[in-house]
Amino acid sequence: MYRALIIESAERVFADAGFEATRVQDVAAECGISLATLYGVFRGKNELYSAIHKERLVELMGRISHELDPDVDPLDSIIERDRIYVEFHMEHVDYLRMHLREGNAWAAGASLRVPEQAQAWARGLELGTAAFAACIEAGLMIEDDPALLFRTSVAMNQVRLAAWIDGGQRESSDEVTQRMRRAFVRAFCPAHIVAERLA
Amino acid sequence: MYRALIIESAERVFADAGFEATRVQDVAAECGISLATLYGVFRGKNELYSAIHKERLVELMGRISHELDPDVDPLDSIIERDRIYVEFHMEHVDYLRMHLREGNAWAAGASLRVPEQAQAWARGLELGTAAFAACIEAGLMIEDDPALLFRTSVAMNQVRLAAWIDGGQRESSDEVTQRMRRAFVRAFCPAHIVAERLA
Amino acid sequence: MYRALIIESAERVFADAGFEATRVQDVAAECGISLATLYGVFRGKNELYSAIHKERLVELMGRISHELDPDVDPLDSIIERDRIYVEFHMEHVDYLRMHLREGNAWAAGASLRVPEQAQAWARGLELGTAAFAACIEAGLMIEDDPALLFRTSVAMNQVRLAAWIDGGQRESSDEVTQRMRRAFVRAFCPAHIVAERLA
Amino acid sequence: MYRALIIESAERVFADAGFEATRVQDVAAECGISLATLYGVFRGKNELYSAIHKERLVELMGRISHELDPDVDPLDSIIERDRIYVEFHMEHVDYLRMHLREGNAWAAGASLRVPEQAQAWARGLELGTAAFAACIEAGLMIEDDPALLFRTSVAMNQVRLAAWIDGGQRESSDEVTQRMRRAFVRAFCPAHIVAERLA
DNA sequence: GATGAATGAGCCTTCATTCAT
DNA sequence: GATGAATGAAGGCTCATTCAT
Incomplete structure (x- = not known):
C-alpha cells in the first residue's frame, strides 16, 4: 500500500514548504507516483494532511x-x-x-x-x-x-x-x-x- | 498617507487569517480603499507583508x-x-x-x-x-x-x-x-x- | 454590465453543446472576455446556468x-x-x-x-x-x-x-x-x- | 459473454444519471465486474453507449x-x-x-x-x-x-x-x-x- | 480472460496583479 | 491620485483509459 509511503513523503514536503505552499503535485512527485494515484489513496489535500x-x-x-x-x-x-x-x-x-x-x-x-x-x-x-x-x-x-x-x-x-x-x-x-x-x-x-x- | 492605515488594517487581517489565506482584496476592503489604491502604495502582497x-x-x-x-x-x-x-x-x-x-x-x-x-x-x-x-x-x-x-x-x-x-x-x-x-x-x-x- | 451579454452568449453555447459538454472557457470565449471576468459576474457554471x-x-x-x-x-x-x-x-x-x-x-x-x-x-x-x-x-x-x-x-x-x-x-x-x-x-x-x- | 449483462447494467446506470454524469467505473460496479473487464468487451464509454x-x-x-x-x-x-x-x-x-x-x-x-x-x-x-x-x-x-x-x-x-x-x-x-x-x-x-x- | 493499479489530460475555480479612465 | 474592470497563471481534483500480472 502506498499509504505509508505517501505519508512519509508528504511529511517531508509539508515540513519543507508548509501546508499552503505545498502543491499536491509536489507530494506526488516526491512519492514518485502520479497525482491520480495519490488521489486514489487520499481524497484531497486536507485529508492527506489530516491523515498524517x-x-x-x-x-x-x-x-x-x-x-x-x-x-x-x-x-x-x-x-x-x-x-x-x-x-x-x-x-x-x-x-x-x-x-x-x-x-x-x-x-x-x-x-x-x-x-x-x-x-x-x-x-x-x-x-x-x-x-x-x-x-x-x-x-x-x-x-x-x-x-x-x-x-x-x-x-x-x-x-x-x-x-x-x-x-x-x-x-x-x-x-x-x-x-x-x-x-x-x-x-x-x-x-x-x-x-x-x-x- | 494611506501607508499607516493600510499597515494597521493588514495586520488585523493577516493576524486573523495568516499570510496565505489572506487575500489582498480583503486587506483593501478592511481599509475601505480600492485594490488599485493599495497597489499604488505597496507593490504586492509580499511587499505589504514585509512593510509591516x-x-x-x-x-x-x-x-x-x-x-x-x-x-x-x-x-x-x-x-x-x-x-x-x-x-x-x-x-x-x-x-x-x-x-x-x-x-x-x-x-x-x-x-x-x-x-x-x-x-x-x-x-x-x-x-x-x-x-x-x-x-x-x-x-x-x-x-x-x-x-x-x-x-x-x-x-x-x-x-x-x-x-x-x-x-x-x-x-x-x-x-x-x-x-x-x-x-x-x-x-x-x-x-x-x-x-x-x-x- | 456583462450580465446580459454573458447570458446571451452562454445560451448559445449551452444550446449547441449541452450543459455538461460546455466548458466555462468556451462561454468566456464566446463573450470575448476572460474566464476570470466571467467568474466576476457569475460564481460558477451552475450559477450561470441557473441565472439563464x-x-x-x-x-x-x-x-x-x-x-x-x-x-x-x-x-x-x-x-x-x-x-x-x-x-x-x-x-x-x-x-x-x-x-x-x-x-x-x-x-x-x-x-x-x-x-x-x-x-x-x-x-x-x-x-x-x-x-x-x-x-x-x-x-x-x-x-x-x-x-x-x-x-x-x-x-x-x-x-x-x-x-x-x-x-x-x-x-x-x-x-x-x-x-x-x-x-x-x-x-x-x-x-x-x-x-x-x-x- | 458479459456483453448482455453489461448492456443491461449500463442501461440502468445511464437511465439514472445520464450519459455525462455516468462514470464507466459505476457501470462496472453495477455489473459486478472490473473496469478492465468492461474495457475488454467495449472499447470505451462511447462505444458502450453506442452498443446499447x-x-x-x-x-x-x-x-x-x-x-x-x-x-x-x-x-x-x-x-x-x-x-x-x-x-x-x-x-x-x-x-x-x-x-x-x-x-x-x-x-x-x-x-x-x-x-x-x-x-x-x-x-x-x-x-x-x-x-x-x-x-x-x-x-x-x-x-x-x-x-x-x-x-x-x-x-x-x-x-x-x-x-x-x-x-x-x-x-x-x-x-x-x-x-x-x-x-x-x-x-x-x-x-x-x-x-x-x-x- | 480478468483484474488491480496507475495515469494523462483536462476542467472548474481562485487570486495576485495591472491598466484605462 | 483613485478606481472599476479585467486577466494570466496557477492549483485542486476527476475520470476515461491502459497495462503488467
Missing part, C-alpha cells in the same frame, strides 16, 4: 496518554511524559519539522488546521494541566497557573527539539532528555526540590 | 538593540529588554498575533517569510546570545549554551503573551513583566541568585 | 401565470397561454434550443437540473392542469386525465417549435400559433367543439 | 420497419407500429428511461449522441413520414406536413410512456395502446374518421 496528523498523533497519544501511576512521583511522571514526547518526535523528524512550523498550539489553539491536531492538543492540555496541578498540590512545583506552566514546558521542549535539529541531529534522545529534565526542574520547581533533584 | 514587519521591527529593534550599559547589572539588562519586548507587543496586539501565528523563529529560523523578520531575528539572536553569555560569564546565570537559553527565553515570553491574549488582555504590562521576570530568574539563574532576586 | 433559467423563466412566468379571466372562454384561455409560450420562445431562440435539448420536463420532472426549472415546471403543471380540468368540466374538452392532456399539449408545442427551427425560423409566430391552435382543438376537444372551432 | 443503442434499436427496427402490407388499412398499419413501439419500450424500461431522458429526436435530430440513434431516427422518420403521407393520400388523415404529424405522434407516445412510468408501470401494454390509439385518431384524423373509429 492522525497517523502520528494516534501513536503519540497512545504512548503518552495513559493515566499517571499514583505510586510514581508526580514530577517524575511528567518528566517521563516529556521524555516520550521528545523521543517520539526524534523518531519522526519530518513530522517534528511540521510540528515546529505550524504547531505552536500553546500560542493559539484556534490556529490548528485539522481536528486531529485540535483534539490532541486539547487532550494533551488536559492531561498536562492535571499533572502539573498534582505536582503543585504536592509541593513539588511552584505555585502558578498549571495550564500556563504546562504550555511553557511544551514551548521549552520545542525549543530543545528545534535546537537538536539545527545542531544536525547529533545528540541522542537520552542526552536531550537529560538536559530537558534539568531545565524543567529549574524552571518549575521550588528551590529545595531543585537542590534535591539536580544534585 | 519592517515598520514594526525597526521600532522594536530601535527600542531594544542599544548596546548594554556596562554599568548596569547584566541580568537586569536582559530583563529590561524583555520588558521592552513585551511592552512593545502589548501595544501592537495585531502584530503580536501575527508574530505568535507565524513567528516561531526560535524553532526554525529558515521558516521566516520575509528578510526583515530574518534580519531582526538574526540581530536579536546575536544581541541576546551576547547578553546571556555575559551573564554566564559573570556567574549570574547557569552554564549552558547561551543561544539555547536565549531561544528558550523568547519562547517563554511568547507563551506569556499568548496567555495574556487568551485571558482577554486584562493584565497590565507591568503585571506581565513581573511574572515574566520571576519565571526568567527561576529558569536561568543559579540557586543563590534565585534566592537573592526572588526574595 | 431564472432570467428567462421569470419573464415567461410573468407573462403566462396570471389567473385565468373567468369571463373568457376557458379553451381560449389555454390557447392564449400557448400563444404566449410559443411567442416567448420564438423571441429567445437560443433559450428555446436549450429548452428543447434538456427540457423534456413532461417526460421526467426529476431530470431538471436547476431549481428554477423545476419550480417553473411545477407551477406550469399546476396552472395547466387546472385550466385543462376547467375545460373538461365545461364540456369543452374530452374526458381524460387533465395532467396527461396538459403534458401532451406541451410536447405538441415543443414539436411545433422544433419544426419551426428546423425549417429555418421562417414562419411568423402568428402562423405557428394558428397551426398549433388547430392541432390543439383537434387533439383535445370533442367532435362538436372541433366542428365549431375549426369551421 | 445498436442492440435495442436493431431489435426495435426489426420489429417495426417492414414495408407496410398494402392490403392492410394504412391507418391501422401506423397504429400497429405504434403498438409495437410502445410494447418494445415497456419491455425495456431502462432503455425507455434513457430514451426519454436524452432521446427527443423529434425536437433536435442533431442532438443525438451516437450514429445508431441518428440512423434509427432517420429511418423511422422516413418510414413514418411515408406512412402518414399514405394516410393523407387516402383521405384517412388531415392534410398537413406528414413529417410534422409523425414527429407529433412520436412525442405523444413518449408522453404516454413517461406517464406510464410515473404512474408506477401498472398498466398493461394493451391498455396503454388502447388509449394511445384513441388519442392518435382524434389528433390526426378528420371528423368522419374519428366518428367511425372511436364509435
